[in-house]
Structures are given as C-alpha cells and as structure tokens.
Amino acid sequence: MTIPAHLLPADGRFGSGPSKIRPAQIDALTSAGAAVLGTSHRQPAVKDLVRRVRSGLADLLAVPDGYEVVLGNGGSTAFWEIAAACLVERRAQHASFGEFGAKFAAATARAPFLAAPQVLRAEPGTVALLEPSPGEDAVDVHATPHNETSTGAMITPTRVPGSAERGALMLIDATSGAGALPVDLTQTDVYYFAPQKVFAADGGLWLAIASPAAIERAARVEAAAPADGRWVPEFLSFTTALTNSRANQTLNTPAVATLVLLAEQVDWLLAQGGLEWSAARCRESATALYDWAQARTWASPFVADPAHRSTVVGTIDLDATIDAGAVVAALRDNGVLDVFPYRKLGRNQLRVGMFPAVDPADVQALTACVDYVVEHLG
Numbered sequence: 001m002t003i004p005a006h007l008l009p010a011d012g013r014f015g016s017g018p019s020k021i022r023p024a025q026i027d028a029l030t031s032a033g034a035a036v037l038g039t040s041h042r043q044p045a046v047k048d049l050v051r052r053v054r055s056g057l058a059d060l061l062a063v064p065d066g067y068e069v070v071l072g073n074g075g076s077t078a079f080w081e082i083a084a085a086c087l088v089e090r091r092a093q094h095a096s097f098g099e100f101g102a103k104f105a106a107a108t109a110r111a112p113f114l115a116a117p118q119v120l121r122a123e124p125g126t127v128a129l130l131e132p133s134p135g136e137d138a139v140d141v142h143a144t145p146h147n148e149t150s151t152g153a154m155i156t157p158t159r160v161p162g163s164a165e166r167g168a169l170m171l172i173d174a175t176s177g178a179g180a181l182p183v184d185l186t187q188t189d190v191y192y193f194a195p196q197k198v199f200a201a202d203g204g205l206w207l208a209i210a211s212p213a214a215i216e217r218a219a220r221v222e223a224a225a226p227a228d229g230r231w232v233p234e235f236l237s238f239t240t241a242l243t244n245s246r247a248n249q250t251l252n253t254p255a256v257a258t259l260v261l262l263a264e265q266v267d268w269l270l271a272q273g274g275l276e277w278s279a280a281r282c283r284e285s286a287t288a289l290y291d292w293a294q295a296r297t298w299a300s301p302f303v304a305d306p307a308h309r310s311t312v313v314g315t316i317d318l319d320a321t322i323d324a325g326a327v328v329a330a331l332r333d334n335g336v337l338d339v340f341p342y343r344k345l346g347r348n349q350l351r352v353g354m355f356p357a358v359d360p361a362d363v364q365a366l367t368a369c370v371d372y373v374v375e376h377l378g
C-alpha cells in the first residue's frame with residue numbers, strides 16, 4: 001500500500017524511545033561536536049560538554065537550591081539498581097501501573113538486604129498513586145514513574161503527605177517525562193531519566209536531579225556497608241557518581257556522541273522557551289492525537305481518564321475488526337515508524353511518541369495516514 005505523499009509527515013519517526021533525533025543534532029556531531037569525538041573524557045573539552053549538560057538541565061528543570069545534577073553510565077535501568085543499593089534504606093513503596101514501574105519494584109524485591117517492597121498495583125491504562133505508609137513497616141522511599149511509557153499514563157509528582165516528616169524520599173522515574181512534562185522538583189528527591197526519549201539522544205546514560213536529603217541518604221547508607229550486610233559495587237555507588245559529576249566526569253567512559261546530542265537538545269529546548277514551551281508543544285500534539293481518536297468509531301484513547309493521558313506517549317486502541325499490526329506494517333512501509341504498542345502489553349493498539357522533537361503538524365499528518373491505511377486495508 002502506498003500512502004499518497006501529500007499525507008505523509010515531514011519526518012516519520014514516532015518512536016517512544018529511542019525517539020526522533022533532530023537533524024540539527026546530528027549535524028552537530030560533524031560540526032561543533034566533531035572536535036570532541038574521539039578525545040579523552042578526562043580533558044577539558046569533554047568536561048565542558050558535561051558541564052553544559054548539567055547547567056542546561058539545571059536551567060531547563062528549574063533545579064532548586066541544594067539539588068544537584070548527577071549522571072552515570074547504564075541508563076535508567078542501571079539507576080534502579082543504584083537506588084536499590086544506595087537510596088532505599090530498608091523498604092520501598094512502588095507505584096506499579098506498567099512495565100517500567102514494575103521493573104523497579106522487581107529490582108528492590110531482589111535486593112537481599114532490603115525488606116520486601118510495598119507494591120501498589122493498578123491495571124495498565126490506569127494509574128496507582130503513592131500513599132502514606134506509617135507504622136512498623138513504614139517505607140523510606142516512595143517510587144513512581146512520572147510517565148509510564150509502556151501504557152501512556154502519566155501522573156503529577158507530589159510528595160506523599162507526611163513522607164518528608166518521616167524522612168522518606170520521593171524517587172520519580174522521569175525517563176520519558178523529564179523535559180516535556182511540567183514538574184516542581186521540590187516535590188521530588190530524585191528525578192531521574194535517560195537521554196533517548198525527550199532529549200532525542202542515544203541511550204546508555206542516566207541523569208538524576210538529587211535533593212540534599214537524597215545525597216545525605218546515599219552517603220549514610222553507603223558508609224554503613226558492607227558492615228551491615230549490604231554490598232554496594234563501585235559501579236552502583238550513587239556517592240561515587242555524585243563525586244564524579246561534581247567534576248563534570250563519569251566513573252567510566254561515557255558515550256561522547258550521546259553527550260553531544262543531549263547537550264544540543266537541552267540548548268534547543270532552552271532557546272525555544274524552556275520547559276513551558278516544550279510541555280505546550282507536546283500538549284498540542286497530544287490533543288491532536290486524542291481528539292482524532294475520539295472522533296473515530298474504530299479508535300479510542302487507551303487511558304480512560306483524560307487527566308492521566310500522557311502528553312508525550314499516546315496510546316490508541318483500535319477496534320478488533322482492524323489489525324493494528326497490519327496498520328503499523330503499512331505505515332512502516334511508507335516510512336512512518338515505530339508506532340507499535342509496548343511489546344508486553346499485547347493490545348491491538350498504536351503507541352505514538354510525541355516528544356518535543358516531534359512537530360505537532362507531523363502528528364496531525366500521522367493521523368491522516370492512519371485514516372488512509374484503515375480505509376484501504378480492506
């Protein structure tokens with residue numbers, strides 16, 4: 001099936017991660033960035049790049065006084081293990097309403113030196129909200145995704161009432177939300193993410209905005225190990241990552257190209273108008289997608305509650321009479337890429353990455369392409 005050219009988006013990349021990288025970012029790899037590629041990450045040029053990323057993110061996310069931008073290798077998945085090793089003192093509470101929240105819960109459940117986590121589960125397409133956990137078995141970490149990339153459901157990070165008084169930390173997995181969803185970082189202790197979603201770079205790095213309480217927690221937990229039976233491998237040491245980050249370094253060699261792409265995207269977002277601009281642009285895309293679905297008899301937003309419908313990753317269920325896999329394949333044949341649902345969700349669904357690199361006009365064009373494909377599938 002050939003979709004008429006005038007219907008096609010200017011750029012057909014709608015992946016939910018890795019996501020569209022803007023051509024100007026790729027150009028930077030061969031212009032300004034070319035000078036740092038293939039040079040030592042211990043020398044000023046790469047350190048300056050890390051500094052640019054850290055100060056740009058501090059601006060973009062309005063990082064509060066005393067909070068620090070920390071980074072290391074291994075992506076958000078590595079950060080879950082770092083959190084289990086260094087940030088959870090005894091027991092974590094997890095909101096689990098999709099694959100990613102569930103994976104972090106599984107990570108703390110596996111740690112032999114931690115008590116079994118409290119897992120608040122909700123069906124995919126809905127959200128579970130963190131709640132107070134007082135008493136004997138109180139938790140010292142509350143953890144939730146900001147945006148559950150596997151289902152397209154988002155929440156607003158807010159401190160659990162009473163948690164600060166109990167010294168419990170708020171850990172927010174913002175891998176697909178940071179830089180595109182509004183956030184008040186004073187409501188969080190660790191707001192962590194990776195560059196391959198909103199920041200339109202390659203994967204492999206984790207970044208975390210950490211509060212003084214989180215920094216203090218890690219120092220205390222790490223100092224008590226291994227005498228208390230906990231093993232903190234150097235690679236998973238939050239405090240080691242912090243020390244390196246303060247020097248605009250990473251413990252081991254980072255992907256310099258990823259840092260270039262990330263720095264370019266952070267600067268671009270700032271130049272466009274910062275987080276407010278980014279959030280508004282994603283909202284515009286999301287409104288176009290959800291309004292389109294609601295106007296079709298054969299499509300509907302997967303997330304029932306409009307307040308929890310993600311403005312960065314849109315999930316649209318298709319009627320059982322339409323094979324979403326065939327729609328995805330026809331789109332792919334025409335250069336419209338990666339709108340398949342999360343593999344383990346197993347729904348007859350389209351999932352659309354609407355990160356700030358994606359032009360809202362291209363999301364509009366995508367909906368026209370889906371209309372065309374559905375009409376011509378026969």
Ligand SMILES: *Cc1c(COP(=O)(O)O)cnc(C)c1O
Binds near residue numbers: 173
């Ligand atoms: C993509 C994603 C992850 C995993 O990120 P990696 O960098 O691949 O480890 C974790 N959490 C959320 C919410 C994600 O979207």
